[in-house]
Amino acid sequence: MAFKELELNMGPQHPSTHGVLRLKLAVDNEVVLRIEPIVGYLHRGLEKLWENQSYVQGVPLTDRLDYLASLSNNLAFVLAVEKLAGIVVPKRAQYIRVILAELQRLASHLAWAGFMANDIGAVSVLLYGFEAREAIMDIFEEYAGSRLTVHGIRVGGVVEDLDDRVTGLIRGALLEIPKRVRDIQILLSENRIWKQRTAGIGAISAAQALEYGLTGPALRASGVRRDLRRDIPYSSYEDFDFEIPLGARGDIYDRYQVRIEEIFQSLRIVAQALDNLPPGEIRARLPRVLKIPPAEVFQTIEAPKGELGFFMKSNGTDKPERVKMKAPSFVNLQSLELMCKGNLFSDVVGILGSLDVVLGEVDK
Amino acid sequence: MTSPFIIDFLIPVGKIAAVIFYPMVMVIVMIWLERRVVGLIQRRLGPNRVGFQGILQPLADAMKLFFKEDILPERADRLLFNTAPILVMFSSLLAFCFVPLGEPVRIGAYELKLWVAESPVGLLLVLGLSSIGVFGVIFGGWASNSKYPLMGALRSVVQVLSYEIPVGLTCLSVVFIARSMDLVEIVRRQETAGVWYGFLLPVSFVVFWISAVAETNRAPFDLPEAESELVAGYHTEYSGMKFAYFYIAEYTHMVLVASLVVVLFFGGWLPPFPSVRALRFLHAVPGFLWYLAKIMFFLYLYVWMRATFPRYRFDSLIKLVWKWLIPLSLVNLLVVAVLSYVL
């Protein structure tokens, strides 16, 4: 049977690998036997760079990890630094961080929906998703000045306060985005071609998902109720009321549905945070040079892609001794082979899309 | 005007030139239409810089392809590689000879027929000639000497061959009612019947349309050439003018299919309600313009479907035709036969 195998290469340059990812596949008559992801094409040596920058200087570098959700990266890094140093963040800053993080989750999921639909053929959904994302990028532009690499969450708080203009834009987005998402749902969720391409494909059971270390919406689609915003609340998430969408079968369709539901839940959280915004400072007072006594900490957050974690070790100076990042896309990519085995070659693109892999955080 | 030189030589040559010219013009319009309409559906402007509203964009595309390097892969089969684009183009263009574009025009004492040839089996000839294009696809995929084009070509061939069957069966249902395979006759029968066959045979029309879209490898059935799956299917290794040939041939096939739908199901050159006395004034508009309007609607429908639907996976495609469309068209044929005998 070995000579019936065809070895294919979806090279680093490919319209659907969502970045520079190389996939080595062994197919037998269109059925995938083995798939091996080869990463490292976007490696920039960030973990070493962080050792040579101070804690405050290291935050802009985190923007470039998962470049579709930069504020979440900021948040994870900054929470780790604050835990190390014992900095207490004012309540108002925590609420604004929640607003920014949830808006970023919206933006990430909308971009993901667009790219996945584009890979499967529905080309208009890409543009609709990105148009909805524009509303959020405009909010970030008004708030911090940047659209993509925002650097809005800094050590001790957030960069600016929410003024009326930004609040107005956020409220406008809260009305606009559900309409667009509903249109996307009509075009995708109920479409028979979409269901044929996604239902039952790439299924992974809850036990297997836990074994492979899958996190984020992919894990929740397999039925495991694990969301770090509930289990290990950070930045005042315990004050908010939201549901955690779960799937049943763990196939592509469930992962898609979970993320669409998460969009609606994020909108809920943002509305609650805006309504209950406490007054106060937006940044804690920091010393001129932030030196942290020796300690170790591992801080995780629920990023849009999954569980994003930073292990930080300080050594008394103003630069960290070691920073190690646990990227959700890197860990999720391991389960690609399990999901793709036995499926057709055309499904690989769909499965890779549903895992929501961004090479920036895989390769650091 | 009635000299043999003109009637036997100039006019046929003129018609042949028209048969090559008319699809090319439609292709150019189609290229512009596709990019512009897909853009407008996606809430952005399509090409609008090159010429008024982007109308010269196809010209810019053609010039770009003209100046590109003509690549021949190292171990490609030279003869087949070069023949493939010609075959695809040739088959689509040839089938246009039998398509009637409008009512015969009176010039003095001579009646100018707006079709190159009329044959009692015109429909069969059109279907047969357009199927020659499959050879071009096989040659292109095989001769490229590369994995991806080969897979794309094989998929495309299976798809086209499978979808020929519902096309044939639904055409047969039209033939049943019209009692003729001559395309001109079919239009004339719709005139005497007073109603377009699309309203008499809605199931036939829908099945024919779906199968025809699949035949032309267009969305949602465009897996063989989908960008994100196999780069570009059987024409991956082609560049420059040869790729332009494949590109134009695909659009020509689309225009041919749209013409076929219009002639068989939508009355060809007839205005709506052709035999109603009160709407006689609609006949003042030349048949050719009615025909063009109907073709434009179906070309719009092609682009609209492309912008909306995801792609069928290959096995779902084949399941769809063998499990649903072919039984449906057989049942439809039976029902039409029984009803046309009874009524």
Added chain:
Amino acid sequence: MSKLRAFLRKFFLWDMLQGLWVTLRYYFSPKVTVEYPEKVQPVPARFKGILRLFRNDQGKPLCVACKMCQNICPTDCFDIEGERPAGARRMRPTKYDWKLGRCTFCGLCVEICPTDAIRFSPEFRMSSVDKERLFFRLPEMYLQGEELQKKFCGCDQP
């Protein structure tokens, strides 16, 4: 009854028709493209355009060559030297080199500057065909608008 409804919907391609209706609605909706360069969208107040040095109301430069921006820049864009001129109360920069090619627009220098001398400007037209032109010296750090564009392209058109 609902099974019959589901079958009829499937047979008459109801979900496909719904999808076509959505795209038809979008076809007739206003388009969001901003036709640049004829129309330019205004940028927000906090927009992170190119970094510029500013002077105070009396026309004196605000920069006091404290080098805090140089120390905090994560990508080492600055090279500053200063001296206090005889009889003046404040230091002035004698050399202020800034590399646009390295800037990540993080805003740390803007935040930390004690005199608010370096700030973002609304200028986003920063393209050039020559890497040399992305290197700014002290007098060039005060250029704005069309003068700045001339520096980028070295010609009279932006």
